Amino acid sequence: MQRIVDEIAEQMANVSDKGSVATYIPQLAQVDPNQFAITVALPNGEIYSAGCSQTLFSIQSISKVFTLTLALGKLGEALWARVGREPSGDPFNSIVQLEHENGRPRNPFINAGAIAVADAIMQGHKPKEILAEILRFIRFLANDDAINIDEKVAQSEQETGNRNASLAFFMASFGHFENPVDEVLGTYFHHCSIAMNTVQLAKAGRFLANNGINPDTNCVVVSSKRAKRINSLMLMCGHYDGSGEFAYRVGLPGKSGVGGGILAIAPGEASIAVWSPGLDIIGNSKLGTQALELFTSKTGWSVFSV
Amino acid sequence: MQRIVDEIAEQMANVSDKGSVATYIPQLAQVDPNQFAITVALPNGEIYSAGCSQTLFSIQSISKVFTLTLALGKLGEALWARVGREPSGDPFNSIVQLEHENGRPRNPFINAGAIAVADAIMQGHKPKEILAEILRFIRFLANDDAINIDEKVAQSEQETGNRNASLAFFMASFGHFENPVDEVLGTYFHHCSIAMNTVQLAKAGRFLANNGINPDTNCVVVSSKRAKRINSLMLMCGHYDGSGEFAYRVGLPGKSGVGGGILAIAPGEASIAVWSPGLDIIGNSKLGTQALELFTSKTGWSVFSV
């Protein structure tokens, strides 16, 4: 496995077109695109890394996997009254479907859906309290208390978050929000600004590869059934309108973030985190996707074959 | 396994709301909704059935799995210039996306995509020749020469196929068609009218559960990689705008047809065919989906867990 990740890191270093760093959040635009990291975390506790796997990056939309898990813990299946679970076929920040479908977002991984999830988990609490809870949860999953929010990124998001504000006010106009719009947005912008490295991220994802159980502690994070369902949502909707492409090329449930990270799950095998800041036109990490495609070719791991 | 399928058939017999038979094709509207069948075909050749598994039904859109396989055989990855591989988020017969995306359908399983695939495999041949080839291929997969087209259904489709004609002429208006529109439509309507029973259908799907190999003959139908990819497309797009729901509840690649059939693939485990003519509002078999959900609960099979 170490040989595999080393080979991938080496190959990625030689790719010339590394994509373009996200520019709409100024703090993210400053990141050096020539970085790559990969970490594979096995259920037995083994960790294999290559590249700059200790470098922190903004996990952005990957945080939606963790807030969704929290929301399902709090509301159970009742969450689905607030948000759907179908692929959207539209860009991550599209508002068209919201209008056609009365303010109910298609799934929890597009921006509108994740904002609705943020509202659902707040339940009258203040952003600070909820963010503390989200952090506690991720630290527990990754077994690492050093994980934190990057306040500069959060600030930068808030200042450039007009599109997300528009999505939030749109949903609020249907009476769907239980908390003040600005507090929901505050929660959303901050959980997107959590900084992690690939080791932390791969470790945090292990419960999804391990039937819902955190292998460090043997704690049941979620039931086996729920782990399965979260994986299903990641596969169907985890890469916005590039989800079909990712399923076709990589064949594993995965969730991307505009910070350039991707968390992929090979059920029963491993949790894999990759990071490279350059994005393709849809907004998913260019090298990250390539690295995962290579990884699944080398390991033969896919949910679609034996 | 026999006990499992028997239990499922028994439970399905007791469900009161069996959905509504498709009415827009007169021949399908005449089918008795109180029918149910399930067949599980294992790679080792074992077959387990319950319900009316010898009754022929119209496979309709399930045929798109087979024409896609043929098209990939003929054109390889070049096929994707003609049709995308993203979930559409729209109903099976929607034309909106075609206008927004210059006549290129989102995926090969919505009607527009399958019509484009029909055009792609014709390559100047007449419908008769192509339909003979499609039939030969399905008979070979199922190892059953009795499989045939139901001419009455084909006739009925053609007479009520204005919406599909609209989709075809729309794509043709972008210069995307290589064959006369009416011949492409003739091919499409006829391959949708192939009649099979669940035993035949489950057997025809085995190559997808078996890394591309037909277990009866050990022939390589498609490469292991291609089998994986077809499964990925079935999972992402096989149930139209209900694909996310099916992945969430059943967790297996599957393709539905408005005749009430569903073909589901548990990679490495089995090919499963269910049939019950009553549909849900999206157009997928109501009991068929419930039966598969029950089946995966009982077997624990899912692509999203160990």
Add this chain to the structure above:
Amino acid sequence: MQRIVDEIAEQMANVSDKGSVATYIPQLAQVDPNQFAITVALPNGEIYSAGCSQTLFSIQSISKVFTLTLALGKLGEALWARVGREPSGDPFNSIVQLEHENGRPRNPFINAGAIAVADAIMQGHKPKEILAEILRFIRFLANDDAINIDEKVAQSEQETGNRNASLAFFMASFGHFENPVDEVLGTYFHHCSIAMNTVQLAKAGRFLANNGINPDTNCVVVSSKRAKRINSLMLMCGHYDGSGEFAYRVGLPGKSGVGGGILAIAPGEASIAVWSPGLDIIGNSKLGTQALELFTSKTGWSVFSV
């Protein structure tokens, strides 16, 4: 003329289905639907009224005619870089077109367009200053210094204005706004909350019926060409997705508001204001439209005939 307006008021009193009062702004929901007023203001200074023509009502979107006139005065034809001049074919608060057309609203009379106009006229000034200017302008047009903003309605709008906030943030996300979003919204909500009666409104509209000249003072409010063009925009876009219907039935340029008012212009003949709070499903005054249809039948006035 007095007989005509009396007859119309009488007939309107006998209509049983008076439509439904707008409910999404609480202050408007409290208005008694059994009210009707009509005023015809001739260029020669004559005024003919019937019904409760002294009762103040919230002019709402009719104010957009006055802010558009101001904006054209300040920016001239450069305004059209910010907003289009085509009918939208969509409801007044739709956001779909904004996404398809990069945040540029179709015309200045849908909500998004009027918010963009509000931003355009602010030019760095505070809402208070701009609102004072708008009020001064309308008072000058109507020759009536008693016209004012209804603060309760403005407050009510602000509290329930999530949809408009969504539109504003959406446009701001394209970098189209020169002023802070909340200040633009404040300006918009307040100018929509101006209260007038039909006499004041009909008088304020006379410049559009009189080649741009205020008949009280003989001041040139706008050039004859601009008056013509504002009339053209009112006819094409003044009733949202009911503009074609209004042109067909009434045949005059007109602008409606959800407060139940309509300002209609018969070029060279008169400025006509009607008011009745009950709305049709599109959001235009039900009795107001009927009254204008009757009025044009009786007078023979129409821009489409001799």
Add this chain to the structure above:
Amino acid sequence: MQRIVDEIAEQMANVSDKGSVATYIPQLAQVDPNQFAITVALPNGEIYSAGCSQTLFSIQSISKVFTLTLALGKLGEALWARVGREPSGDPFNSIVQLEHENGRPRNPFINAGAIAVADAIMQGHKPKEILAEILRFIRFLANDDAINIDEKVAQSEQETGNRNASLAFFMASFGHFENPVDEVLGTYFHHCSIAMNTVQLAKAGRFLANNGINPDTNCVVVSSKRAKRINSLMLMCGHYDGSGEFAYRVGLPGKSGVGGGILAIAPGEASIAVWSPGLDIIGNSKLGTQALELFTSKTGWSVFSV
């Protein structure tokens, strides 16, 4: 008046960017773009022309004014059950709205709407019979029996009419058609292929400028009310998604065709026909629009001013 049209013809000869000839109908693509004609027909019988006003051109969508008039004669207001009367905000050949609005086109001047009108006037008759009736009607309006269909253009349309076929089959799929789709299309393609010169066209439009009365014969073609309403539809919808622009710049009801012709109506004043084959990006005659803008500046004619 003769001086006005001469000046306009002269100015148009000097315009360098004459737009692009429609290419999707091969026969139209062969027309020399350096042609211009204008004819003004007054109700008193006077005719003023400049440019090549004897050259025949394909009237294309201008024919929709005449088929609409016929349809209103046959069905009266019941026609509006088949087709709406709102501007569409979409291109002439868009299908998106048809899907969102259950196959009912927005107005009779977009392609879908005119095809629906063609179906409405057929009433079981064959294309040949209906086309004879349409021709008789136009000859009567223009008082000119030489007007005919250009069979080459009709043939060319039919061969390249996939998009229109798509629209027709789409509407038919909702059960909205009373006649066979191919016959409706045949009628539509042929009436679009009527060839006229600007003199004939201006004369044919006089009834709309003259309260519904043909000035040659004093026959009532339509009631004054209906003439008014047809003018209203021309203003609102006559230039597709450029209707607002035309109303703003020209200020008269008008109907354009991709052959480069425009018929404009100045109620009570004149019927004006212009022709120049080069089109703008929306598909309306570039020089034709400019000529009409100049014409209304010179004459001061506008429905929006005194």
